[in-house]
Amino acid sequence: MNKTKELLITSFALFSLFFGAGNLLLPPLLGYNAGSDWFWVILGFVITAVVIPIIGIYSHAKLQGTLFDFGKKVSPVFSFIYCILIYLIAVAIPSPRTAAATHEIAIHPAFGTSPLLTSSIYFILVFVFALNRSKILNFIGKYLTPLIVIMLLIVIGIGLGSSQMITNTSQFEAPIVSGILEGYQTFDAIGAVVVGAVIIISINIKTDASFESKKALIKKSGLIAGLGLFIIYAGLISVGAFYGSEININKDLSSDMQRAYLLRGVSIKSLGAFGNTVLSVLISLACFTTAVGIVTGTADYFKGLMRDSKTVYGVTAFIACVFGVVVGQLNFNAIIVIALPVLLFIYPITIVLILLNAIPDKWASTLVFRAVVCLTFLFSIPDVLNFLMPSEALSSLINIIPLAKYSLGWILPTCIGFILANVTLKRKD
Template sequence: MKQKLSLQNIVGMGFMVFAMFLGAGNLIFPPMVGQLAGQDMWYAAVGFLLTGVGLPLLGIVAIARVGGGFNEISGEMPRPLIIALGSCIYLIIGPLYAVPRTALVSFEVGITPFLAEPGKLSQLLFSLIFFAISWYLSIRPGKLLESVGELITPALIALLVILGLSPIFSPLGVPGQAMGTYTEAPVIKGFLEGYMTMDALAALMFGIVIITNLKSHGIEDKSSLFHYSFITGIIAAVGLALVYLSLFYLGATSREVVPDPDNGGQILTIYAETLFGTTGIALLAAVVTLACLTTAIGCITAASEYFDEMFKRVSYRTIVTIISIICIFFANMELNEIIDLFIPVLLILYPISITLIFLGLIRDWLPRPVLTYRATLAVIFTFSIIDVLRIKDYAVLQPVLQPLRVIPGYEVHMVWFLPSLVVLFMTILLGLFFRPASNCQTP
C-alpha cells in the first residue's frame, strides 16, 4: 500500500527544494541573459530553462529512481572511484566553493550597500552570523521541511513575487535588439548559460536531502519515495521557471536604466533602486540573503549526510560543524579568488554529473550498464581534462590540442559531448550483440 504525505507537506517539500536550488547565481544570470537577448529573450529562455530547470529536475528524478544518493546513482563504477568522485562533488558544492560563495554574494549585495566602510572585519562578522544560522538549521536534517519549506521559503517567495511582477506592471523600458552571440543563436547561448548554473551538481546532492526528509515523515517504500520526490521536483521546477522568466523580462527592459552593466547583480540592484528607492535595495538584499541562506543550508546538509555515511565514527553534528568552519574560512576570501581556484575542477565535474544523471535515467534499459558507465565516463573525464588544458593555454600543448578544434563544442566547454555520445551508443550496441552468459553484469 502506497504511503501518503499530506498536501501541506507536499507543498512545503516542493518549496524547500525550490529554495535550496535558488541561490544568488540563479538570480544574477537571467537578468544579464534577458538584457543581451533583448527581443529574442524568449528564445534564449527556452535554452536556459532546458539546462537551468530541466537538468535539476532530471537529477532529482534519477536520484529518486535509484532510491538513494550519489553512491547509488554511480554504483556501476569502481568503489574507490565512487568515493573519490563523490567526495570531490560534495566538497566543491559544499564547503570549498558553492557554500562560501553564498555568504560572499549575500554580503556584497545584501550588506555592503548599507555600510559606510565595508571591510574584512564586517565580512568576517557577517560570515560568522550567516553560518551560525546555517549550522543551527542544518544539524536537524529531518526538520528542513519545517524550517526551510514552511518558514523561510514563503517569505522568499513573497519577496520574489514583488520583485518579479514589478517590471511587468511598471516596466522601465522596452526590449531592444539582441546583442552579441544572441543575434545568431539565442537558444544555444541560453542553453549554455543555463548549463553554467551548476544546478546539475546540486541535484545529485539534494536528492539525498529529499529522501531523508521524506523518510522522516513516514515515507519509506521505494515507490512512494519516487512518487513524492517527483512531485516535489515538479513544484521546484515550476517555481524556478517562473522566477527565471520574470527575471529575463526584467533584464530585457533594463537597457535604458542600466545601459552597460558588469553583471546581472548590477542590473537587479539598479532596477530595484530605480523602482522602489532605498526600499528596493532592502528588498533585493532580503531576497538575495534568503536565497543564499536556503542554498547554504541545503548544501551543508547534503554534504554532511554524505560524509556521515562515509565516516561512521564521526557524528553528523560534528561533520556539520567542521564544514561550517571551513565555509567561514573560504567565505572571507575574495570572490574572484575562489572562482579562479575551482573553475578547472568544475569544468571536469559538471559534464560527469550531467552524464550520471542521464545514465541513471536509462540504467534499467542498458544491456551492459557497467560497460556503458565506465567507458562513457572515462571518455568524458579525458575530454574534460582537455577542456581545462585548453583554457590554461599551455603553449607546449597547442600542437596536440589543435586537431581537436574540429570537434563541435570545443570553444564552448562542450568538447566532451559528441565523443561521449558516440561511446554511449557503441557500448549499447556491443551490449546487445555480446550479452554476458549469466545474469551478472560484467564489463
C-alpha cells in the first residue's frame, strides 16, 4: 500500500475510534455555558481531550506492546489490575454510552422505539464488526471517518458563518479547569491506551514493517488525528458559545437533553430541516466506530492473556456487547453521573502512566513510576470521597491541598514526587 494512503487511512481510523458520543455532545454545551470565556474553556478541554490522548498514542508507538506495558514498571500485579479496571470501565461506561446517545438523538425521535431494541441491534452490529477485526482499519479509515469529518466540518463551518457571534456571560468560575474536567468525560485518555493497542495489532496484521517504520506511522497518525480532534472540538465549543444568544436551553431539562437540544438546534440553524437527518447519521456513525474500537481492544487484551485464543476473543467480544445492551438502556446523563467518581480515580493514574511512558527512559525509572503512581493514587482519593460522601472533614482536607477544590489535588504532589525521585536516583549515581 502507498505510504501516504496508509498514513491517511490509519489517521482517519484513529480519529474515528476516538470520536464517539461524548466527543460530539459535550463540547457544544460546554461552549454554551462558557459564553465569553469560550477560548479558555477550549484551552482546558484540549489538554485532557487532545494533548494527553495523543501523547498516549506516542507512548504506544514507543512501546508497541499492549496496555499491560504501560504499568509494568510499577509492578506486574499493578499493571494486571490496572488493565482489568480499564477494560471493565471501557465496556461498562463509554461503550454503552454510545448506544444511549444513538438512541436518544438519532433513533427514538425518528422511530419511537425502546432503548432495549436500539441497544440490541446496535451491539449485534458491533459484535459482527469485532469478529471481522482485520477489516476494521480499512473500512473505518476509508469510508466512515471521512464521512463523519465532512459532515462535522459542514455543520461547524455553516454554523459559524451564519451565527451572530454574540455570547452569553460565562457560568464558570475557573473556565480552564472546567474545560479540563469536562475533557475527562470524553474518555479520550482511556481511549488512547485502549484503541492505540487496536491500531498496533491491526497494523501488525496488515504488515511486517520494521519497528521504526511502524513507530513513525503511529506517531504521524496520532498527530494528524489530534489535529482533527482539536479542529472539531474547538469548532463545536465555539458554535455552542456563539449560538448562546440564539438557542434558549430549557434549564429544567436534564443535562443530556440540553446537550441534544443544543446540538440539534445548531444543526437545524446551519442546515435547515435537513440538519436533523445529518445529526442523526453523524451521531450514529461517530458512536458506532468508538464502540467497535472499545470492544475490539478489550477482546484483544483477553485474547493475549490466553495465548492468542480466538475463542477467548469471540467470547470476550460477546460479553462486552451483552454488557453494552444492558447498560445502554440507561439515559446518557445517568451514565455520565455514574462515570464521574470512576473518572476522578482512574483518569489521573492514566494520565501519569501516559506521560511517564512518553518521556525518555532515563527520567522514568522503576522508582519514578512507583513514586508518581502511588502519590497520584493517594491524592485522588479525597476527590472521589468528596463526590461520593462529602463531609466537613473532607472539605477541610481539600482546602489544605493545592488545587484540590478543583478536583486536581493530585497534580502538585505528583510533580514533586517525580522531581524528588529523579534527584534521589541522580545522587545514587
